């Protein structure tokens with residue numbers, strides 16, 4: 001095994017170091033990469049998560065030509081992208097939220113890669129697996145009820161989940177505290193990963209890929225928000241157990257890995 005310096009610099013926490021070294025080449029000879037170790041034993045999860053409730057809310061369709069006409073030039077969007085922690089008071093609407101979600105995450109194309117269904121979306125994803133699910137807590141909106149929803153990108157629809165106001169209120173309050181904002185975000189987006197989709201293909205690097213994918217989504221959300229003149233801020237931490245309880249998912253099947261706050 002190659003080594004360079006193994007001298008402890010004191011900065012590493014043991015779990016971080018173990019995760020780093022196991023999920024990269026150079027420190028072990030274990031399997032690392034697309035080993036497809038579940039092939040023939042477990043069916044890969046479908047690209048599209050089945051509907052999570054019967055309370056479906058269709059979002060207004062997005063006119064891509066009108067959006068392209070109205071958008072600022074890309075260089076302006078890039079340069080003007082900033083974290084902002086309060087809105088202008090225009091208020092969230094189904095049209096604004098729908099445009100934001102569609103531009104970030106809609107499914108452009110679905111196809112088969114062997115036994116696995118893959119997708120193309122505006123943001124990149126390791127293996128085109130798109131294991132990240134989008135959940136939205138709406139705190140206040142003009143024409144949408146407050147609560148926790150799952151976004152179904154292939155349908156451009158929200159599905160209302162039976163989270164209690166206490167549960168989703170605590171999640172948005174912790175985003176408010178983390179961003180030191182005076183008001184809870186109008187919408188709080190949580191990314192949760194269907195680990196089975198990615199672990200089916202990748203070994204030694206499944207969780208690492210999920211976190212990298214989440215970073216790609218965060219930047220895409222930032223840029224879309226900048227183009228739409230919304231106020232976005234990534235949130236560095238969240239409560240995965242509370243989220244799993246609120247969404248009615250298992251924390252091991254679908255861990256929440258990133259949060260993103262939006263004010264309008």
Ligand SMILES: Cc1cc2nc3c(=O)[nH]c(=O)nc-3n(C[C@H](O)[C@H](O)[C@H](O)COP(=O)(O)O)c2cc1C
Pocket residue numbers: 081082083084178179180218233234235236237
């Ligand atoms: C992964 C990540 C986590 C972040 N977490 C927080 C957070 O918890 N609270 C907060 O106020 N800002 C958070 N931010 C925003 C950063 O503070 C911000 O990006 C940084 O100060 C640079 O400012 P800018 O985004 O306006 O360029 C986060 C940003 C990223 C990318």
